[in-house]
Amino acid sequence: MSGFVREVVVTRLARGGHAMTFAGRALRDIFRPPFELKETARQVYELGWRSLPLIAAAGYAVGIVMSMHTRASLERFGAEALVPAGLALALVRETGPLVCGLLLSGRVGAGVGAELGAMKVTEQIDALEAVAVDSFKFLVVTRVVACMIAMPILTAVMNFMGMLGGWTAESAVSGMGFEAYFRAAFSLLQFSDYVPGTLKTMVFGFIIAVTASYLGVHTSGGTQGVGYAATRSVVTASILMIAANVVLVRLIFFIFPEMAE
Amino acid sequence: MNEPGPAIRLDHVSKAFGTFRVLDDVSISIPRGRATVVLGRSGTGKSVTLRHIVGLLQPDAGRVFVDDAEITALSPSELAVVRQRIGFLFQNAALFDSITVAENVAFPLRRHSTLTDGEIRARALEKLAAVGLARAAESMPGALSGGMRKRAGLARAMALDPAILLVDEPSAGLDPVTSEEIDDLLVQLKAERGTTLVVVTHNIPSARRIADTMLFLHEGRVLARGTAEELERSEHELVRKFMQSEAGG
Numbered sequence: 001m002s003g004f005v006r007e008v009v010v011t012r013l014a015r016g017g018h019a020m021t022f023a024g025r026a027l028r029d030i031f032r033p034p035f036e037l038k039e040t041a042r043q044v045y046e047l048g049w050r051s052l053p054l055i056a057a058a059g060y061a062v063g064i065v066m067s068m069h070t071r072a073s074l075e076r077f078g079a080e081a082l083v084p085a086g087l088a089l090a091l092v093r094e095t096g097p098l099v100c101g102l103l104l105s106g107r108v109g110a111g112v113g114a115e116l117g118a119m120k121v122t123e124q125i126d127a128l129e130a131v132a133v134d135s136f137k138f139l140v141v142t143r144v145v146a147c148m149i150a151m152p153i154l155t156a157v158m159n160f161m162g163m164l165g166g167w168t169a170e171s172a173v174s175g176m177g178f179e180a181y182f183r184a185a186f187s188l189l190q191f192s193d194y195v196p197g198t199l200k201t202m203v204f205g206f207i208i209a210v211t212a213s214y215l216g217v218h219t220s221g222g223t224q225g226v227g228y229a230a231t232r233s234v235v236t237a238s239i240l241m242i243a244a245n246v247v248l249v250r251l252i253f254f255i256f257p258e259m260a261e
Numbered sequence: 262m263n264e265p266g267p268a269i270r271l272d273h274v275s276k277a278f279g280t281f282r283v284l285d286d287v288s289i290s291i292p293r294g295r296a297t298v299v300l301g302r303s304g305t306g307k308s309v310t311l312r313h314i315v316g317l318l319q320p321d322a323g324r325v326f327v328d329d330a331e332i333t334a335l336s337p338s339e340l341a342v343v344r345q346r347i348g349f350l351f352q353n354a355a356l357f358d359s360i361t362v363a364e365n366v367a368f369p370l371r372r373h374s375t376l377t378d379g380e381i382r383a384r385a386l387e388k389l390a391a392v393g394l395a396r397a398a399e400s401m402p403g404a405l406s407g408g409m410r411k412r413a414g415l416a417r418a419m420a421l422d423p424a425i426l427l428v429d430e431p432s433a434g435l436d437p438v439t440s441e442e443i444d445d446l447l448v449q450l451k452a453e454r455g456t457t458l459v460v461v462t463h464n465i466p467s468a469r470r471i472a473d474t475m476l477f478l479h480e481g482r483v484l485a486r487g488t489a490e491e492l493e494r495s496e497h498e499l500v501r502k503f504m505q506s507e508a509g510g
Contacts, residue, residue, distance in 0.1 A: 118358075126317050127355035131369040131417075132344035134337065 023210045029141045034134075039142045047108045047143065047209075048150025052157065058103055059096070059158035063165025066090065071173065080174070084185035087166040088159075092189060093259070096159040097197050098245060101204035104151065105237040109212040112143055113233030116216025117226040125217060140217065144209040151205035152198045192259060196252040203248060204241050211237040266329065268293040268425055268457040269314055274323035275481075276309055283309045284320070285481035296451050296458040298468040300492075300503060301478035307461040308352060310478070311427045314459065315349050316340050327425065345373050348423035352430050352461075354414030356402035362413045363389065363398035369420045388416040391446060393439070407434035415443065419450070425457045426450065432464040444470040465506050477503065 070090075071083050116139060119125050128135040167181040212233035219229040253259055269291035276284040283306040291297050299307045312318040313325050316332045325332040330343050356365050366385040370376055376384065389395050392412040402410060411434055418426060428447065432440040444467050450456045462468050468475060469489050477485040477492060477500050485492055485500045493504045 122358070123351050123353060123355035124357055126312075127349075127351060127357070129317060130315050130344060130347070130349040130351075131372065132341040133372055134341070 019214050022214045023206075025136065026140055026144050026210050026213070027206070029137055030145055034137065036138055036142050039138060040145050043142045043146030044149055047104075047111070047146050048154060051104060051107055051150065051154060054103060054107060055100060055154045055158050056161045058099065059161030060165040060168075062095065062099055062158075063087065063091070063162035063167075064169045065165075066095065066162065067166035067169035071170070081184070083170060084163075084166060084176075084181050085188040088163055088185035088189055089193065091159045091162045092193050092197055094197075094249075096155050096162060097201045097204065098242075100151065100155045100158045101201065101208070101241050101245075102238055104147070104154065104205070105208045105241060106234055108147060109208050109233040109237040110230045112209065112212035113216045114226055114230035116140075116213055117219035117229035120217055120219045121222055121226060135217075140210075140213040143213055144206060147205035147209035148202045149205075151201040151208075155198065155201045190258075192256050196248075196256055196259065200245070200248050200252070203244060207240050207244055208237045211240060265293045267291055267326075268328060269459065270326040271310070271313065272324045272326065274313060274320040274325060276306070276313070276318065276320050282481050284313075286323070287478075287481065287483060288323075289476060289483065291457060291459055292474065293457055294451065294455040295473040296447070296460065296471050297474045297476060298472035299459065299461045299476045299478060300463070300465075300468060301484075302503075303463075305478040306481050307478055308429050311349070311429055311459065311461060314425075314427060315344060315347050345369075345421060346424045348418035348421065348426045350411070350414045350418040350426075350428045350431065352433070354402075354410040356410055356413055356417070358402045360401075361398065362394065362400050362402060362405065365402065365413060366416045366420050369417065373421060385416075385420065388419050389413070391419070392416045393442065408436065408439060411435060412439070412443065415446075422454065423456065425459070428458065428460045430462055431460060432462060432467045440464065440467055441470070447471055465504060 067083060067087055070086050071080060074080055074082055074086065116125075119139070125135045125139065128138060163182065163185050166185070167176070167178060170176050170181060171178075215229045215233045215236065219225045221228070267290040269289070271287055271289040274284050274287045275282070287306070287310070289310070299310060301307050309318060313320055314327065314332070316325075316335070319333060324334075327343050327347065330339070332340065332343065335343065356362070357368065360368070363382070363385045366388050367381045370381045370384055374381070386395060386398060389398050392415050394409060394412050394416060397405060397409060397413070402413065405413065411431070415428070415431065418428070426447070431443050431447065435443065447458055447460065448471060451458055458471065460468070460471055472489060475485075475487065475489060475492050476483055477495075477497075479499060484497055485495045487495075489504065492500055495501055495504075
């Protein structure tokens with residue numbers, strides 16, 4: 001029994017080490033030519049631009065719901081005037097990046113995992129290598145860079161749409177004007193609120209793309225394996241992202257102590 | 262005058278997947294500008310041999326040489342240079358399914374040539390016409406039959422006019438007439454361009470049309486080698502039986 005446990009632990013550790021090496025290579029190859037700019041731009045369109053409707057709609061809905069909850073809480077203390085600023089702070093600092101990351105890990109994680117998995121089982125990755133193309137740079141690094149570019153932009157869209165949703169909910173209750181709402185929303189936001197959140201989403205983008213790519217290019221077992229890779233990509237990327245978020249928040253508070261106040 | 266060295270050489274190559282030994286101390290020399298057909302029953306290491314030549318697999322033991330370059334010892338960038346001289350038709354064609362057939366053929370040209378877009382397009386259409394697929398240029402790979410995919414894969418393998426063409430099962434899924442046309446095309450490539458051909462097939466009529474030399478692999482070893490006539494007179498019954506088979510692909 002102990003032999004079995006040892007074997008499982010060793011296998012898991014070896015797999016983890018392999019995945020870490022893969023992630024390290026992805027990070028290193030971002031800065032090494034050739035840069036595959038055309039393919040990267042195509043991936044920004046596929047992974048980023050095409051995620052825009054989902055992110056915008058989700059952001060708007062989250063904004064409405066958060067606004068209603070925030071108002072209900074603040075009303076107890078007679079602090080309804082703080083609803084726009086409170087919502088904006090929550091969105092920019094945490095809710096926007098995290099929700100955007102989770103949504104993208106669902107859409108992009110499953111898409112990349114399944115696409116690369118299908119390419120693997122149909123020998124398309126081998127075919128790329130056979131025509132003298134570095135499949136890692138062409139398939140993995142381009143997606144990693146695209147996700148790291150798309151995530152901050154999509155998060156900004158989510159934040160804006162969230163505030164728009166907040167205004168919609170607030171104006172329905174209090175009749176607050178658009179300009180007054182956004183002036184109030186931005187009144188407490190500082191530059192240091194944007195920077196960490198934006199940098200954090202780049203890390204999320206890296207985690208999502210690397211996880212999905214790793215599971216995709218190591219797919220085996222035909223179509224069943226492709227489905228398995230897609231599902232595992234979403235689950236693993238989401239868990240890793242949430243875990244990384246805890247570490248990143250701690251790190252952000254260390255680097256920007258004023259945010260913890 | 263000195264004879265040119267072999268185009269490809271496998272030197273005591275062994276390869277196992279888990280406990281299954283696919284190649285067992287195999288040494289092969291493929292002559293330059295000739296057609297070598299690799300025969301054998303399913304699972305005897307024919308496709309694995311091709312994958313070693315293009316560097317998609319690394320041997321557990323032994324060395325692989327292409328034009329005197331030791332594939333097994335090259336850096337990734339050096340290997341990429343050698344690969345540009347090799348065309349590879351995969352058993353299942355392995356077309357990139359997110360781009361059109363014409364773009365598949367154009368893909369190696371876009372990566373490794375200095376041709377203009379117009380010249381690349383013209384070259385891709387020329388290669389597709391050579392395999393009888395000019396009308397399918399704008400189709401997506403998913404819309405093609407198995408045989409058409411195979412031909413498109415061959416057009417892509419020929420795109421850079423490689424000095425060495427590795428062809429895995431060219432007749433599989435093709436009707437007899439198309440199969441013969443593909444064989445004629447391969448023979449023509451060898452005659453006109455001096456292309457070194459390595460063809461894996463189960464189709465004996467096709468093998469007879471293409472081959473200058475045949476290799477028969479069995480249980481990870483080279484059981485017989487020689488011309489079609491020599492294999493017909495082989496001391497091994499399995500080889501003689503295989504050669505007597507007239508079944509296609």
